[in-house]
Amino acid sequence: MYPLETRELAVEAVAAGFSLTEAAELAGCSRTAVVNWAKAAGVAPPPRKKAVYLPFDRKMELVARLEAGERAADLAAEAGVTAAAVSGWRRRLREEGALSLMTDSDIAARAPEPREAPSELEELRARCEELELRNAVLEGTIDILKKDPGADLSALTAAERAALADRLRGRFGLRAALAALSLPRSTFYDRLAAASAPDPYAALRPLVRAAFEASGGAYGYRRVRAELARGAGAPQRARGAAGLDPARPVAVSEKVVRRIMAEEGLRARAPRAARYSSYAGEEGRAAAPNLLLVDAGRDLHDFSAAAPGEVLVTDITEFRLPDDPRKVYLSPAVDLFDGDVAAFSVGTSPSKALVAEMLAGAVAAAGGGFTLHSDRGWHYRTPDWVRACGEAGVERSMSRKGHSPDNAACEGFFGRLKVEFFHGRDWRGVSAERFAAELAEWIRWYREGRLKAFDEGGRKVYDTIAGRRRRLGLAA
Template sequence: MSKLSKQDKVEIYHLWHDYQISPAELSQRYRVGRTNISYLLALIGRHGLTILDQPFTAYTSNFKEQALRRIIVEHEPARRVSIDLGLKSSGMLYNWLREYRKNGYNIVNKQRGRQPHDQKRTADQTGKSATQARERTLTPAELEAENRERIRKKIERLSRPADQEPQAAEIAQAVTQLRRELKVSVTFILDAINANPNLPHLSRSNYYYTLKKKDKERDNQEIMAKIKAIYEEHKHRYVYRRITAELRRRGLLVNHKEVQRLMNKLKLFGIVSKRWLKYNSYRSTQGPIKPDLIKRSFSAVYPNHKWYSDVTEIKLKGQKTYLSPIIDGCTQEIVSYTIFRSPNLKQTMDMLKKTWHKYPALNGLIFHTNQGWQYQNGQFQAWLKSHGISQSMSRKGNSLDDGLMAGFFGILKREMFYGFEKQYKNLTELEDAIRDYIEYYNQKRIKIKLKGLTLIEYRKLVLS
């Protein structure tokens, strides 16, 4: 586990715990054995992330003896004992056991600190001479035979179920490690593996293909983690195209088809459109009907040139609330809104007054609505006229004439109401959720047609 920094270990745990990335995939990504990854996850699961801050510990002879007793006398699995004791690596316990047997079943703690100079020199000379003597005694044939034996043991020790051969990725990783350890060629290692009928075989072409595939899968794991984070951040409202745009905003260039494929692999599906019912505010003719100045040309070149409004009804547990917003034809942001428990003229007039405080200069603005009774009211029409605003109305029975406003109602209900009704205990909670959603819609939700910007960012861009 020495290859991994503390940050790597924390990241591995979160990828496994939060994003359900398997130990095998994490092993490939971080180029660490799957056994070590599994041990790390079990260790953190037992002791928490604070175990990573544990300083170096010089274990006493009594501590080691008690640990080994659990294995030898009580027959506990070594891995379980290691995790229970909080050892950084399961290999520590196996080393203690090997030394214990080597020293005649006695615990011998090595002397810590630097050896005296004369002792160190003697030991170095002894070790060096032994190594040189060994190298002189091995012939090329014997060295080759020893390397083949090490290769055999390495491949046999690959972690796997008893009835299943290791995957090509595991074998390729072992081959790469053997190249570094033995200083031999890939051809030599693969020949040694393939010549042994008891070992799983791997061709040279498959080895290089697996290495290339591992690099691609590692990149995909990073993208998938980002996709899942964006998906959760936006409460499952984003589908693949909007997630692609968000990834590009964060500096990651990726094709939308690739994002769609990875989302399908992760089983992440955005909220599907659903039919919704709109409150019908028409009550026959109440006042003068204004001409349609928009004629379904909803967009505007600059903000505060075309505004649209309507009222929608949302029903929860037999009770109703009514939302009356204004949407800008250029930025498509919600300029102002009011929420009332009943549709009345005060709701509409309060919406206008809130807008006036925010934008006091509205000369030349076109304000478009349907033929609802509120918009035919003399008080409403007089207010628009006194502020230099031209009133426009849809034709009777043509809901598409106010399509921009209808589109917003559909998005709102699809992304925070339909399918989420059980989350709201009463109308108060629902109304608070509507306010939160409108804030999110203006400030955070990107729009593909507006160059992948949020509505507020697009307003700043247009006005700059």
């Protein structure tokens, strides 16, 4: 709230004929406050000054005198305009030429007298020049888009059109080039100015690339931004920074990170390919109910757990290597509390021993007494498996026949694993043993280094699985 003295001084200034801006400066308050106070006091503000439009010759005269050393404020007072207008005319004359200072009537007054109708030879020359311009525009479009002939001009951005117009202006003239590219003159100069301006995020780009590459190409723009926001100390402002400390958090929006990743060609890998199936029929095997199915009619499941080691899901997935005839199989136990890999086993055969090793690791990690959900693969219906689960106090749960969504939580882990670790990498020359070692290292990173989005109290928090458990006091 402003003091009463300020209000009275502002109203008196308006009543004395000062403009609203002058009254605001005099009283040390905002212009909006002066308007409201004057209105409440019944004091009418001074009438707005009428806009002054100077002819082209007068503008050119003022600009010439400004170039000769006279002050913009003095010239503006003489002409009845603002100093900013005079300075703006000089800038536009330098950047856009004399046409930028002309009104439509100025241009019409200076238009040359109509000439005689062009001869047939002149028409032919004009037509040839038009065709040459169209061909040059098409070639430039293909060069920018890196496509075969037939590239569409509409695919070019305004910045790309401005760059192409700049290339063609010397040969065909700026007006013809802009017309052929359907680009307004103002947009052309605006895009050129933006292209020549220094990159405000030059210091941020290497940090974005480093965060993306450290994830093995798995992170999209949201997790890259979350990775940049980690660290100790006060956050650093990214825009306009001369340098950024990788150890300190960086304050930047997801929109900026997404744009930088697009410009740098950093794209997270996309899912593909089907998984290995261990299903081998029903007869002679011990089944179990689906304990995660909440409502069969609506196909609703509960893929959650209230505490670590309460509900786990498992399955087997297969990897094929280009230069090793053996396949590699992974059998994990994924904790539904937070997606942690409680235990896993890797081998070159989808055997009973593979799942037995995984089960022993899960019991050691969770202490037994948990629910373990699987599909209807033959491994999970053998007498050995049923006996081992019973001895450890593990309650068995199974998907319905031919219904893979019943084990969607484990399928989701496999999809993430294939996208972030397996697909898009060159595995030539890699043996099954080396692959198993790299797979184990990725799972360690997945638990301890990979950022994951958690919903905590209605807000999204990025943290690692191991880090969050330590933060919540669930692990040492």
